[in-house]
Amino acid sequence: MxxxxxxxxxxxxxxxxxxxxxxxxxxxxxxxxxxxxxxxxxxxxxxxxxxxxxxxxxxxxxxxxxxxxxxxxxxxxxxxxxxDCHDHLVCVSCGRVDDFQDRAIRLRRQKIADEHGFDVSDEPLMLRGLCAGCARKRRTPAAQRAGTPAAPRRSA
Ligand SMILES: [Zn+2]
Ligand SMILES: [Zn+2]
Known part of the structure; x- marks a missing residue:
């Protein structure tokens, strides 16, 4: 195939x-x-x-x-x-990469490019930060020190 x-x-x-x-x-x-x-x-x-x-x-x-x-x-x-056209969420801690698609973002980007007479070579958007798992790990110790219960576990 x-x-x-x-x-x-x-x-x-x-x-x-x-x-x-x-x-x-x-x-x-x-x-x-x-x-x-x-x-x-x-x-x-x-x-x-x-x-x-x-x-x-x-x-x-x-x-x-x-x-x-x-x-x-x-x-x-x-x-x-x-x-397909998709953008990325990139975790800077564990390297996890998730794809996402959002038509409104695509259209808005195209509009901005048009206003500038700019020819986009379709470089996908990248949002860098912490994935849900890493953000939770980072939050948990502080939350425990403060005596508040840790956030409930959500499965990925
Ligand atoms: Zn992560
Ligand atoms: Zn991708």
Whole structure:
């Protein structure tokens, strides 16, 4: 199935390329670094070097199969390009990344760009901060010291 997708994008469906796509598809996390992908490919039984993974990721990105984001300085992460437009919530403590879509934000951004005669290259918006889990962990010790009960646990 991914083989056909690669062919449509003008890339030969080589085994390492397929392994990289599988690593992304089978991951619970949507956004993976080259090192994460390399680890998953090796764990799945392929001997592909990290340098090859970087090369394959660049090819897949250039062909439009993947999107690359830089959430932290110096760290690129990749996700499968599903053709949707979405923005990101990035936790600076644990690295968790959540996607979100908001039509009102999209339209407003487009309006601002239009007013400036600005041609947006669709750089997704990134909100950095603490995810619910990390924010709770950070709050809990202070709350306990103050003698108030900790906030109820919400499941993710
Ligand atoms: Zn977090
Ligand atoms: Zn995303």
């Amino acid at each position: 991914h083989g056909r997708r690669l062919n449509e994008l003008g890339l030969k469906a080589t085994r390492p390329r397929l392994r990289v796509l599988e690593a992304l598809l089978s991951s619970r996390k949507r956004h993976l670094s080259a090192e994460d992908i390399h680890r998953r490919v090796v764990d799945a039984g392929s001997r592909v070097g990290l340098a090859s993974i970087y090369r394959i990721l660049a090819q897949l990105e250039a062909a439009g199969a993947l999107r690359k984001h830089v959430f932290e300085a110096g760290v690129s992460v990749f996700e499968l390009d599903g053709g």
